[in-house]
Amino acid sequence: MPPITPCLWFDSDLEKAVDFYTAVFPDSSVGHVTRTPGEPGAVLAAEFSINGTTFKGINGGPAHAGFTETISFAIDCVDQAEVDHYWEALTADGGEESMCGWLRDRFGLSWQVVPVRLYELLSDPDPTRARAAAEAMMTMQRIVVADLEAAADGTDAA
Known part of the structure; x- marks a missing residue:
């Protein structure tokens, strides 16, 4: 093939x-x-x-009509440092932040910069923890792992 x-x-x-x-x-x-x-x-x-x-x-x-969010590239990041690296690099020099880990780079391409920890929390067997993590994610532009975990745990992030 x-x-x-x-x-x-x-x-x-x-x-x-x-x-x-x-x-x-x-x-x-x-x-x-x-x-x-x-x-x-x-x-x-x-x-x-x-x-x-x-x-x-x-x-x-x-x-052409330009790039739209209907096509995006997802980056599964191992930790917050990796999220921060790609987020900062791709939004630099004219890139734009969006919501829930999405951004548009200076060339107009859309990216999803997502820590793998988000997937783990959204799949938590406790539906209350999973829902709390999802609700926290919906308020974020760049995903912050500590804030997701705090929401899932029902505590404030340090």
């Missing part, structure tokens, strides 16, 4: 986006870059890899 590869349409800043994403995420690399014939330096298409996932991108011009 052939691989399925996400392909992202940028107006004209594909090369900047590729440089940004491969700098933010470890285990990333730039693959083949196709330059526009007759336009020295202009990038037409590129392939890059983030943590083993290959992406393709094109500079297709402004004819």
